[in-house]
Amino acid sequence: MKRVPVHILAAGLAGLIGLSSIPALADDLVVGAAISLTGGLAYADVPAQKGMQLAIDEINAAGGIGGKYKIELKLKDSRSDPAQTSVAAQELIDDGAAVLVTPCDADPSIGAGQMAQAAGVAAFSTCASSPSLPLAVGDHMFTNFPGDNVQTTVSAKYAIDSGYKNAYLLMSPDTSYTMLPNYFKTVFEKLGGKVVGEDNYSMGQQDFSAQVTKIKSLSPAADVIMTGAYEPDFPAFIKQLRAAGITAPVIGSDGIDSPTTFALGDVAEGVVFSTAGFAAPGNPLDAFNKKYKAATGSDPDTIYIAIGYDLVKVLEAAVLKADSVDRDKVWAAVRELENVQGATSTITYKGTDGVPLRQVALVKVVKGNRELVLQEAPDPALVPAPKL
Amino acid sequence: MAEMEILIQQCVNALSLGGTYALLALGLAVVFSVLGMINFAHGEILTIAGYTVFFAIVGNVPPILIVPLALLVAMATAALMERIAFRPLRGANGTTLLITSFAVSGILQMLFQNLISTRPRPVPISASLTGAFNVGPFHIGVIQSLSIFATFAMVGLLTLFLKRTMLGIAIRAAAVDFPTTRLMGLRANRVILAAFAISGLLAGVSGLLWIAQRGSVDPLMGFLPVLKAFIAAILGGIGNLTGAVIGGFFLGAIEIGLQAVLPESVQPFRDAIALSLVVLVLLYRPQGLFGAAHSVRP
The missing domain is CATH 3.40.50.2300 (Response regulator)
Structure with missing residues (x-):
């Protein structure tokens, strides 16, 4: 039997792997999340990710943002390590992320945010509350929590x-x-x-x-x-x-x-x-909590879940406003957002330096x-x- | 409060914090004295004791059984660690054992995060434990006095065990000269297993006191106690059980003392100053306060 050269096998294998991961369609909003699924920040990032996922499932099930743009979440565990967060952020940006999500703390978010800043990608920390974070990075860095x-x-x-x-x-x-x-x-x-x-x-x-x-x-x-x-x-x-x-x-x-x-x-x-918010009967946070319970079977045990949901609602509003998933247009649209209704509060980025106006x-x-x-x-x- | 009263109150505080550190350091020292290794996964035994309490409360286990159950689980955990992770490496050099203990600690933390939760789990402690009583002008917390009491009780029991029982004497002998002890016909496995079980019991007791203070159990909570225990054990003279206890009280006194006397502007450097003091002690006594190599004098 004639032996098949190794490099042909390798090429074939690479082709198979390439086929198996379905490339994002041009009309998908690619969200790259370099967040901490393990380690010291997992207590906040894991719940935030659950909230993000709920919002993404909900939007995609309804046909995508405005019926047009589905959301594709690419997730990389940054292991609560600032260096690892930057590596993951760079990989996600190279992989076509139009928006980057960074961990719930300023330290790893600064490094990852700088990558996003250089690439012109809007970056959001899941729930860091330090108001100096956008100042330390630049106009592409946003926070998502009341400062x-x-x-x-x-x-x-x-x-x-x-x-x-x-x-x-x-x-x-x-x-x-x-x-x-x-x-x-x-x-x-x-x-x-x-x-x-x-x-x-x-x-x-x-x-x-x-x-x-x-x-x-x-x-x-x-x-x-x-x-x-x-x-x-x-x-x-x-x-x-x-x-x-x-x-x-x-x-x-x-x-x-x-x-x-x-x-x-x-x-x-x-x-x-x-x-960040209070669930009173009939208000948006109460509605969110019920939705979360219906989807997962358990009550949310932290506000960070709703905060993750808010983050995706902000992205949805930005894409609707830009009517595009182009990263520059999405970023520009975020800076003009006003009164986006999230689960916890209304959220405004217009006129801010990246720290949203929110209720407390x-x-x-x-x-x-x-x-x-x-x-x-x-x-x-x-x-x-x-x-x- | 008058100056004198504040001073006495701070002394009680130091005694209580030092007691917790002493129990932790003792747990490390028991294993070190026999095997010559620092078990950095000691902290995870505290965490497991904490999770046992959490699940016992959720599962409606009668309150009277919760403490014995947590201590049993802690001992079993330590024994399992020995059986699964350290026994296969018996005779390997110290570095290998040290790295292995780090690996055990890391693996357990990942398991807690992935199988239980990344979020802290609340452990409601009955109000009778969170209160305080007055002795003259002094407020003495119930948990504070419990930790002082537990320290002395455990040290006393351990001393009795090491001096009066066959297994205890074997552990002391192994600490001095393991090969000779084996030549005397004592089984190494039993001695080492017993040392781990004792260290698990000590970790269980300090774990319960630790949990009672913090009111929750967290997947990563084991790191800090083991660090403090390590410092206390080094300070006291590693491998020396008396030294570990004294080292624990000494560390507690340094920390409380600095908190009490340092002005606000210097407070952020408190840990740095405390550790510098430890280094200073070690400069003059590199073997620690009570360290003479291979000695067990509880």
Whole structure:
């Protein structure tokens, strides 16, 4: 038997592989997602991806965006590693992505965003809330979550309106919410409040006895405590704070919008936090939650799922506006978007530097359930400028 | 609060944090003393104990059984690690064992993320554990006192076990000279398995205390405790059980002390300063506070 040369076999094999992956049609919107399915950011990116997938399935089942453009999602696990995120981003851009999705944190998003910026591709972080991210990258970088500065403008104003005058801030240099309490401080002081103490903690240390002892000895005593801490630090902190008999109200951020907070029992009673949305009967987030439950059989356990859905709704609106899936046209259309109805809020990019105008919900923990305190978009004049 | 009261309160804080670190370090040291390896997958035993509590609560297991169940699972996990990952490599050099333990840790973390959830799972702890009681002007948290109590209880039990039981004496002998111990007719597998089971029990106890503080279990939560345990064990003199306990308390005291005295502007450097202090100690005592090679004096 005559032997078939290896290179012919290889060519045949390559041809077969080529055939098996059906190339995207010219009219498909190719979304490249370099997000973290494993590692330290998976807690946020995996839910966001579920929300994106729900929106994509829904749109494609209805015949695509405007009945014309189907969405093709290309997913690469960036393993919560900034270097790996950049590699994945470059591969996706080379592979024809018209839009890039980056992880829920500024650090990996900056590297990947710069790739997108150079290639003229619009990039969206799934749920990073640092308002300085677009500044660090350029006009092709967008965030998708209420910025830290926007969230804390709402919570600081609420603190002042509630009559609190002396705040204690607990922050950490090594969490995703580094600057958050600082933004709170800026607004709180601008509105006449005073910061009577602040402390740092190391992420994951789980011991706040030293800080709690300090809070107890503050003079004047703090009548409100604000922190950017989230799991596992926040539950440890609030337990030790309440165990020490300190009853001052506590304000947190979207980081504690998690089932753990609601399972803490008495110690978490009355905690107020800012987040992206609130499900009231009949509103869009409520409708989304029901849709998600129907599709997956379980209730959404985090707001990041709805946030992922929002991201795709923004892309849908941009493609509709551009009537094209060309990356330049899509990008230009994103910058002109106004009042896109997402699951959590209406979303506007027009006139912003890439951080969307969104509403912020303040939620209070009442008997293990969520209760809406207020939902509003803050006065833009009060919102502090992003700090790098 | 008066200065003196704050000082005493911070001392209680240091004792409680140090106790948790001591338990963690002891778990690492037991295995190290016998096998000469640091098991970096020790943290994942804490995680598994946590998931056991989570699933036990979901599955309506009677509360009284949850703690023993979690400890049993932790011991079984450690024993399985030994059987599956480390026994086939018996006699390999230390680096191989070290890398293997990293691999076990990484594989378990991926399994938790893919099979359970990437999100933290809430572990509701009964309110009686989150409270505090007053002794004079001092607030002492229930979990705080539990961790101090658990540390002393575990150290006491371990000492009894190592001094009074055949298996315990065998472990001590193996720590001094394993080949000779085997020549005496003791089965290596039993001794090593026992060391792992003890380290699993210690990990289970510290895991429960850790979970009680944080209120949730997370696939990646094992890393930090094992890091602290490693530092404490090195500080105390690696392989020395007394040293591990003292190292744990020492590390707890440094961390609480710095948190209490450092001004706000220097606070972000607290961990760097704490670790510098550790390095300083090691410069003067490279073998650690209690380190003499191959000694087990609990």
